[in-house]
Amino acid sequence: MEFFIERELFLQAIQDVSKAVSSRTMNPILSGIKITAESENITLLATNSDLTIQKVIPVCNKQSHRLHIVCSGSTVVSAKYLLQIVKRLPGDIHIKIDHLNKIKILSNGIDANLNGFDFNDFPIPPKLDDSQEIRIPNSVFKRMVKQTLFAVSRSDTRPVLTGVHLSLENGRFSCTATNSHRLAFSRGTVDTKESLSCVVPFSALNEFNRLAEVDNEILKLYISKHHIIFRFNSITLFSRLIEGNYPNVESLILTEARTILTLNKEMLQQGIDRASLFGSVIENNKVLLEVTRDLKLRICSTSTVFGEIEEVQSIINLQGESELSVAIDGNFLMDALKTIEEEVVQLSYSGSMKPLLLQAVDSDLHFHLISPVRTA
Amino acid sequence: MEFFIERELFLQAIQDVSKAVSSRTMNPILSGIKITAESENITLLATNSDLTIQKVIPVCNKQSHRLHIVCSGSTVVSAKYLLQIVKRLPGDIHIKIDHLNKIKILSNGIDANLNGFDFNDFPIPPKLDDSQEIRIPNSVFKRMVKQTLFAVSRSDTRPVLTGVHLSLENGRFSCTATNSHRLAFSRGTVDTKESLSCVVPFSALNEFNRLAEVDNEILKLYISKHHIIFRFNSITLFSRLIEGNYPNVESLILTEARTILTLNKEMLQQGIDRASLFGSVIENNKVLLEVTRDLKLRICSTSTVFGEIEEVQSIINLQGESELSVAIDGNFLMDALKTIEEEVVQLSYSGSMKPLLLQAVDSDLHFHLISPVRTA
Numbered sequence: 001m002e003f004f005i006e007r008e009l010f011l012q013a014i015q016d017v018s019k020a021v022s023s024r025t026m027n028p029i030l031s032g033i034k035i036t037a038e039s040e041n042i043t044l045l046a047t048n049s050d051l052t053i054q055k056v057i058p059v060c061n062k063q064s065h066r067l068h069i070v071c072s073g074s075t076v077v078s079a080k081y082l083l084q085i086v087k088r089l090p091g092d093i094h095i096k097i098d099h100l101n102k103i104k105i106l107s108n109g110i111d112a113n114l115n116g117f118d119f120n121d122f123p124i125p126p127k128l129d130d131s132q133e134i135r136i137p138n139s140v141f142k143r144m145v146k147q148t149l150f151a152v153s154r155s156d157t158r159p160v161l162t163g164v165h166l167s168l169e170n171g172r173f174s175c176t177a178t179n180s181h182r183l184a185f186s187r188g189t190v191d192t193k194e195s196l197s198c199v200v201p202f203s204a205l206n207e208f209n210r211l212a213e214v215d216n217e218i219l220k221l222y223i224s225k226h227h228i229i230f231r232f233n234s235i236t237l238f239s240r241l242i243e244g245n246y247p248n249v250e251s252l253i254l255t256e257a258r259t260i261l262t263l264n265k266e267m268l269q270q271g272i273d274r275a276s277l278f279g280s281v282i283e284n285n286k287v288l289l290e291v292t293r294d295l296k297l298r299i300c301s302t303s304t305v306f307g308e309i310e311e312v313q314s315i316i317n318l319q320g321e322s323e324l325s326v327a328i329d330g331n332f333l334m335d336a337l338k339t340i341e342e343e344v345v346q347l348s349y350s351g352s353m354k355p356l357l358l359q360a361v362d363s364d365l366h367f368h369l370i371s372p373v374r375t376a
Numbered sequence: 377m378e379f380f381i382e383r384e385l386f387l388q389a390i391q392d393v394s395k396a397v398s399s400r401t402m403n404p405i406l407s408g409i410k411i412t413a414e415s416e417n418i419t420l421l422a423t424n425s426d427l428t429i430q431k432v433i434p435v436c437n438k439q440s441h442r443l444h445i446v447c448s449g450s451t452v453v454s455a456k457y458l459l460q461i462v463k464r465l466p467g468d469i470h471i472k473i474d475h476l477n478k479i480k481i482l483s484n485g486i487d488a489n490l491n492g493f494d495f496n497d498f499p500i501p502p503k504l505d506d507s508q509e510i511r512i513p514n515s516v517f518k519r520m521v522k523q524t525l526f527a528v529s530r531s532d533t534r535p536v537l538t539g540v541h542l543s544l545e546n547g548r549f550s551c552t553a554t555n556s557h558r559l560a561f562s563r564g565t566v567d568t569k570e571s572l573s574c575v576v577p578f579s580a581l582n583e584f585n586r587l588a589e590v591d592n593e594i595l596k597l598y599i600s601k602h603h604i605i606f607r608f609n610s611i612t613l614f615s616r617l618i619e620g621n622y623p624n625v626e627s628l629i630l631t632e633a634r635t636i637l638t639l640n641k642e643m644l645q646q647g648i649d650r651a652s653l654f655g656s657v658i659e660n661n662k663v664l665l666e667v668t669r670d671l672k673l674r675i676c677s678t679s680t681v682f683g684e685i686e687e688v689q690s691i692i693n694l695q696g697e698s699e700l701s702v703a704i705d706g707n708f709l710m711d712a713l714k715t716i717e718e719e720v721v722q723l724s725y726s727g728s729m730k731p732l733l734l735q736a737v738d739s740d741l742h743f744h745l746i747s748p749v750r751t752a
Contacts, residue, residue: 081653081682088650102683110650114683274464274486277457306457307478307490 001037001073002096005057006066007107010093011086013044013055014079016235019207021079022048029117032076035095036119037069045125046079051203052125052238053211076117077103085112125238126227132194134221136173138232139214140188144175145205147186147339147366152202153179160199160244166228168196176249182332183249183355184339186366196221199246200228204239211235252355252369257348259324261297262317262361265345269337271299271311276330278303284373287330289347291315291322301330316344326352327375333358336368377413377449378472381433382442383483386469387462389420389431390455392611395583397455398424405493408452411471412495413445421501422455427579428501428614429587452493453479461488501614502603508570510597512549514608515590516564520551521581523562523715523742528578529555536575536620542604544572552625558708559625559731560715562742572597575622576604580615587611628731628745633724635700637673638693638737641721645713647675647687652706654679660749663706665723667691667698677706692720702728703751709734712744 014033022030025048034045041058059067075097082105086093089107096104101116145164153161158180165176173196174187212219212232222229230237272287279285281303290298295318300310326349333356337345342360349356352372359367390409398406401424410421417434435443451473458481462469465483472480477492521540529537534556541552549572550563588595588608598605606613648663655661657679666674671694676686702725709732713721718736725732728748735743 078682084653085650085685088646088653090646110685110687112650112653112683112685115681270464270466274461274488277460277464277488305491306454307488309461309486309488311486 001035001075002070002094003037003042004068004070004092004094005042006092007086007089009057009066011083013057014083014086016055016211017044017046017053018079018083019210020046020048020051020053023080029076029121030123031078031080032117032122033079033082034074034076034119034122036074037072039069039072042067042069045122047123047125047238050201050240051207052123053207054125054236054238056234056236058234073097074119075101075103076119076122077114081114085114125236126224126229128222128229128236129224130222132223134168134190134192134194134196134223135218136188136190136221138212138217138219140190141173141219142209142212142214144173144186144188144366145209148175148177148184149202149205149209150335150339151177151179151182151184151368155179158244160242160246163199163201163242164205165199165246166196168192168194170195176246178247178249181329181371182336183252183369184336184366185249185368188365196223197246198223198228199242199244201239201242204228204230204237207237208232211237253357257320257350257357259291259321259349260317260319261291261315261324261347261349262319263297263313263315263345263347265337265340265343265360267313268297268345269334271297271313272330272333272337274311275299275301275309276334277301277309278306279330281306285330286327286373286375287333288327288375289324290326291318291324295322324349326356326372328356328370328372332370336370339366339368377411377451378446378470379413379418380444380446380468380470381418382468383462383465385433385442387459389433390459390462392431392587393420393422393429394455394459395586396422396424396427396429399456405452405497406499407454407456408493408498409455409458410450410452410495410498412450413448415445415448418443418445421498423499423501423614426577426616427583428499429583430501430612430614432610432612434610449473450495451477451479452495452498453490457490461490501612502600502605504598504605504612505600506598508599510544510566510568510570510572510599511594512564512566512597514588514593514595516566517549517595518585518588518590520549520562520564520742521585524551524553524560525578525581525585526711526715527553527555527558527560527744531555536618536622539575539577539618540581541575541622542572544568544570546571552622554623554625557705557747558712559628559745560712560742561625561744564741572599573622574599574604575618575620577615577618580604580606580613584608584613587613629733633696633726633733635667635697635725636693636695637667637691637700637723637725638695639673639689639691639721639723641713641716641719641736643689644673644721645710647673647689648706648709648713650687651675651677651685652710653677653685654682655706657682661706662703662749662751663709664703664751665700666702667694667700671698700725702732702748704732704746704748708746712746715742715744 036043094106103114105112173190220231275287297313302308344361355369412419470482481488549566596607651663673689678684720737731745
């Protein structure tokens with residue numbers, strides 16, 4: 001194997017696949033990146049037990065100076081040291097393997113040699129069945145993931161809740177995430193007759209979000225029994241699926257609200273941020289929301305040891321009963337508010353023991369449910 | 377106590393003194409900042425056992441809207457929560473203490489209340505004897521500190537080496553720091569007849585560097601038996617001194633070098649950075665420097681497990697013998713190179729067991745000594 005490659009191009013590809021490298025592993029070869037040169041492209045591949053990322057760099061005639069392949073071949077090389085060397089090299093790079101499987105990395109008189117692993121020992125990514133292909137614009141899926149991913153459970157007690165539930169039926173594509181105290185839901189429409197229901201680990205969607213550019217590209221999804229494959233730009237991301245039945249969350253969705261508050265999103269977010277002042281010492285970062293007699297929103301929190309903070313904000317519109325008093329986890333409300341880009345939001349209240357519903361006014365593309373916390 | 381203050385001004389003052397606050401302390405009052413309002417100014421004070429920082433904000437007639445004092449008094453309030461509240465407030469601030477020593481912090485309809493500590497329990501800073509005052513430009517002392525501070529010992533086995541030795545005699549002011557494997561020295565001239573010899577803890581000089589602006593201000597130094605006091609801008613920084621005899625380092629300084637290499641500083645720094653590739657797995661980040669037969673500088677390092685890296689750089693000038701081969705700690709050389717602003721440096725070599733001397737060409741204001749590491 002021997003090729004010449006532009007430094008920036010190679011560095012970007014190494015960084016793209018690096019997140020799938022196992023940093024702590026019993027199997028040292030998984031700390032490496034497999035590099036394969038063929039006549040028309042080079043491929044970088046990294047994997048851990050859950051996630052595999054593959055990036056292809058084609059020899060493009062228009063920019064033939066960016067990659068020039070002298071001779072094909074394969075090797076596996078430490079991801080950490082490859083990344084560190086390439087970052088520190090001053091110019092374009094010449095890669096070469098010797099007969100002892102040493103990878104020579106040459107650039108402007110600098111000569112680095114990394115010991116390689118035997119590429120035959122590197123795991124092969126799951127097979128891709130492309131008979132069932134789901135196509136959705138990158139930008140739509142990226143929005144759905146951003147609006148839900150944060151809400152997954154961080155606890156392993158119910159593994160199925162540590163992932164995001166993807167569902168596709170009759171062209172209606174949705175993402176749902178919940179830790180059973182809060183829930184985030186987002187949907188979009190897809191022009192397909194395929195259907196889908198699976199739970200994807202946090203790490204895979206987090207990597208998708210990092211790697212996918214918001215552009216006009218189409219994301220292609222492929223599903224097998226145990227895996228999901230995302231193909232976008234020049235990247236293929238393979239992830240195992242989380243097994244188990246995802247809870248039916250339709251029943252949680254409010255049918256009728258007792259009170260609907262219409263609020264300025266920015267002001268509410270700043271108020272909740274201030275009320276979270278004692279968040280690190282108050283259980284569940286409990287923040288109290290109340291409608292005052294003069295129909296304003298009072299936001300407050302109290303730490304018996306350190307003090308209290310309160311403020312009163314004006315309400316754009318109040319629909320229904322004016323009696324409202326509910327204690328919620330300020331962090332959950334902040335997380336949800338951060339995913340809303342619209343200027344005006346609606347808080348729907350159905351009683352102090354029922355979840356609050358948060359959504360943007362004039363948009364039912366996504367919403368959040370947040371359970372109250374006990375006040376006594 | 378009651379006053380009105382511009383948010384930015386108050387926030388800056390809280391941040392300035394906060395680094396002296398004890399975050400983990402048996403004495404909860406030391407987690408607080410003492411605020412004192414008098415007729416003409418307010419003072420913020422924070423302290424831990426080693427370091428005390430005091431900042432005075434005067435009522436300035438020209439900008440009287442920035443601070444308006446209604447009524448004098450004192451209180452001590454949690455530094456952490458005060459900082460967090462003030463950061464999050466939208467506008468100018470109204471501070472007020474009630475009869476229960478609650479501090480009310482008001483701004484644009486937001487009402488925060490922090491429980492105060494009894495200010496009588498707050499430690500009083502060391503007395504300042506201003507009969508012996510040493511004056512030195514902020515910018516000169518800041519340069520000297522920057523060029524030496526990094527080289528102090530991080531180990532407690534010889535406490536006196538964890539500080540920087542300040543010495544003043546016949547108008548010659550110097551800073552020295554060493555961990556006994558490397559040494560950094562910097563000096564400047566001061567127009568004074570005072571003399572001085574003391575060891576100042578890392579933390580105090582680190583805070584001085586953070587707080588002192590590079591301007592035309594004069595730094596005033598005061599010394600007592602156990603303390604040093606730095607006064608600059610509107611800040612007073614009190615530090616305990618480290619007791620013990622600082623080693624005599626004059627004997628270490630080279631009299632005659634066998635070889636003097638003149639090198640481009642930037643190129644050398646980048647080469648050492650690359651050679652430090654395996655730094656985390658090679659003991660002492662051992663980097664080998666050699667003069668090649670064709671009078672170039674070869675820089676290399678080797679990890680038996682991962683690989684090796686080497687490069688060859690041109691030498692601007694070689695004076696003396698051309699045989700040179702020495703192994704040093706790459707991190708020590710990098711640290712020293714980072715403090716040198718000049719473009720061209722000199723490496724003086726006196727044998728593979730003697731310390732290397734590094735300094736800028738045409739400047740004897742500061743230098744570095746780095747002991748070789750064993751090669752076998």
